[in-house]
Amino acid sequence: MDAAIEVADLRKTYRGRRTGAIRAVDGVSFRVERGEFFGILGPNGAGKTTTLEIVEGLRKPDSGTVRLLGRSPWPHSPELTGRLGVQLQASAFFEFLTAREQIETFAELYGASKARAAEMLDLVGLAEHANVRCEKLSGGQQQRLSIACALVGDPELVFLDEPTAALDPQARRNLWDLMRSINAEGRTVVLTTHYMEEAEALCDRVAIMDAGRIRAVDSPAGFVKGLDAPTKVTVAAGQLSGERVQELAAGEPVAADEAAVVFETRDPRKLLTALASDGALEGLSVRTANLEDVFLHVTGREWRG
Amino acid sequence: MSLDTAEVRTERTERSGGRAYLSLFKALGRGWIRDRSQIFFTILLPLMFMVLLASVFGSGDTAASRIVAVGDVAVLDGADPDAFTVTEAGDLDEALAMLRDGDADAAVVQDGATVRIYPSATNSTSGAIAEGRLASLIDDVNVEVLSAAAPGEPVLETEVEEADGGSLRPIQYLAPGILAWGVAISGVFGAAGTIVDWKRDKLLRRLRLTPASVRTFLGAKISVNLVVAVGQTAIFLAVAALGFGLRLSAWTWFAVPLVLLGTLAFLAIGVVIGGIAQTSPAAAGLSNLVTMPMAFVSGAFYPLALSPEWVQAISYLSPMRYLNEALQSVVVYGEPPSAVLPQIGFLAAFAAIVALVSWKTFKFDEL
Numbered sequence A: 001m002d003a004a005i006e007v008a009d010l011r012k013t014y015r016g017r018r019t020g021a022i023r024a025v026d027g028v029s030f031r032v033e034r035g036e037f038f039g040i041l042g043p044n045g046a047g048k049t050t051t052l053e054i055v056e057g058l059r060k061p062d063s064g065t066v067r068l069l070g071r072s073p074w075p076h077s078p079e080l081t082g083r084l085g086v087q088l089q090a091s092a093f094f095e096f097l098t099a100r101e102q103i104e105t106f107a108e109l110y111g112a113s114k115a116r117a118a119e120m121l122d123l124v125g126l127a128e129h130a131n132v133r134c135e136k137l138s139g140g141q142q143q144r145l146s147i148a149c150a151l152v153g154d155p156e157l158v159f160l161d162e163p164t165a166a167l168d169p170q171a172r173r174n175l176w177d178l179m180r181s182i183n184a185e186g187r188t189v190v191l192t193t194h195y196m197e198e199a200e201a202l203c204d205r206v207a208i209m210d211a212g213r214i215r216a217v218d219s220p221a222g223f224v225k226g227l228d229a230p231t232k233v234t235v236a237a238g239q240l241s242g243e244r245v246q247e248l249a250a251g252e253p254v255a256a257d258e259a260a261v262v263f264e265t266r267d268p269r270k271l272l273t274a275l276a277s278d279g280a281l282e283g284l285s286v287r288t289a290n291l292e293d294v295f296l297h298v299t300g301r302e303w304r305g
Numbered sequence B: 001m002s003l004d005t006a007e008v009r010t011e012r013t014e015r016s017g018g019r020a021y022l023s024l025f026k027a028l029g030r031g032w033i034r035d036r037s038q039i040f041f042t043i044l045l046p047l048m049f050m051v052l053l054a055s056v057f058g059s060g061d062t063a064a065s066r067i068v069a070v071g072d073v074a075v076l077d078g079a080d081p082d083a084f085t086v087t088e089a090g091d092l093d094e095a096l097a098m099l100r101d102g103d104a105d106a107a108v109v110q111d112g113a114t115v116r117i118y119p120s121a122t123n124s125t126s127g128a129i130a131e132g133r134l135a136s137l138i139d140d141v142n143v144e145v146l147s148a149a150a151p152g153e154p155v156l157e158t159e160v161e162e163a164d165g166g167s168l169r170p171i172q173y174l175a176p177g178i179l180a181w182g183v184a185i186s187g188v189f190g191a192a193g194t195i196v197d198w199k200r201d202k203l204l205r206r207l208r209l210t211p212a213s214v215r216t217f218l219g220a221k222i223s224v225n226l227v228v229a230v231g232q233t234a235i236f237l238a239v240a241a242l243g244f245g246l247r248l249s250a251w252t253w254f255a256v257p258l259v260l261l262g263t264l265a266f267l268a269i270g271v272v273i274g275g276i277a278q279t280s281p282a283a284a285g286l287s288n289l290v291t292m293p294m295a296f297v298s299g300a301f302y303p304l305a306l307s308p309e310w311v312q313a314i315s316y317l318s319p320m321r322y323l324n325e326a327l328q329s330v331v332v333y334g335e336p337p338s339a340v341l342p343q344i345g346f347l348a349a350f351a352a353i354v355a356l357v358s359w360k361t362f363k364f365d366e367l
């Protein structure tokens, strides 16, 4: 079976009269297997949207090839687009239609039923807003509607371009659940995001993109492991004597000030057990390396997503 | 929610061609109906223009002149009641007061063989018309008197025939022009505005990723505009006929294909504008820049025959000219469609050329 997506050496340069040439995508290659949850993580202007648009067939690359479900996205073919679900970064709706009319129109375009449209509206929590005109929905509601429209055609492959960007924390968590369940049903999902924790929570594999290039691709756990960074364990100051602190650190780096003691350890289990038996758990926090550290490591730049 | 098998999918996509067109037509049509500004531009604005122009050009040449007779005015005895409404005043002062208040167009005093006419200065146009009619009435009476006095003597008689095949009241002349103009602005503004909207809201990009083709979508959009144009024409002609006394010929139905053809030409112009403009105000401004001159040189509001020669010369470039002429011929003069074949040809050629230009210059990438 073909891969869901196969991309080889994509390049795209925007030429503006005033801005000059911008290399938005600069030699991108990756492969997404069927059923995979694939994330593209990168700061503003990294080239995520441009990459996605080329893969979807909305833009023609200057060079490079794309295979989607085994075929080229260009020229437009209903057989292929019928199997895709797309949520674009900017929501696009028919003017003056209500949420229900909107999704029913999309349902008809994909040959799906009204019942399916209603089901999707319900799934993204917009059932109560079904009769509200799209322009009157809040930003987050519009985003959810646009995701519902992406799912209404029962797609095999779903593209979500920063789906959680305008959402409040609660809605973001709900959407995470939704995305997990879409993926669990066997659909391939490609997601772009600014959020480290989102990529970590959802993706099987993550591509870290910066300045038009993919810097590294791995699973979130693989990245963190490859980073081989120590775990930071913090407790409130005043619970341990200076001697005890040095003893627990056992030669690993430790920093103490009047508020807190911060251990950097490779064996967090042992340290935590010792702290527990000392009864020194006040103000405890444990922070393992995350994609933020990975980003710093991979790009050599601080994350400013 | 389950993944369909490949066969189910192919069947589904095959079915969706005509359905996609219908659902897009429905979605776009609904959007149109709910957009108040569209209704205003397409339906109300032309009607407002008709009310305005009909009252500016007035119905003065058809309404009877209101005459105040002071004392006994024998010459008015034979007056045609269609041309004169006669009231009486006790004395001249009372009659002049009526003129000042605009209640009459002229006052008349007959003193033996002298008929004194006081045309209204308040309403000088109707005053002049009344004066002219009274003068010709007096001439008629003189001719009668003279021929009675000298029966063998030949006298000249005048007979006035209205040109252009019958009485042409202002509405007969104005209605086709305003309709052509209404069709033009809704076509040009509609298409230009829509394209700028698409650039902004990226709807077309999203639709390109559905199984429906862009062609289906454009087809649905154009269909909505064509249906709108037919509705606009029907409402406009109905109001003109019922409210303003426009007499519709038996060939009036042929206005429908004419308006459809005109709409295609104007939509194409709008697409070119929409391709150039980046914002809604820019689209509206450019649309004005194009439709205003097009309307002024088309003869829609002012007879071309009375316009300067250079206006007549550039009028040949205005598609509105041909639409206006063709509508006037079939709707007002009742000429058969064969009589407007040249206009149809010009409109079709114009639509084809502009459509080609818009197709060639349009940057689909921006949508």
Ligand SMILES: Nc1ncnc2c1ncn2[C@@H]1O[C@H](COP(=O)(O)OP(=O)(O)OP(=O)(O)O)[C@@H](O)[C@H]1O
Pocket: A014, A015, A016, A022, A023, A024, A042, A043, A044, A045, A046, A047, A048, A049, A050, A051, A089
């Ligand atoms: N249509 C365009 N014309 C010209 N330049 C563009 C266009 N779209 C994007 N760019 C430029 O290309 C670069 C990559 O943009 P892109 O939208 O792909 O980034 P992104 O990773 O999606 O960013 P964000 O996280 O902000 O959505 C940016 O520098 C942007 O300014």
Ligand SMILES: [Mg+2]
Pocket: A048, A049, A050, A089, A161
């Ligand atoms: Mg983006």
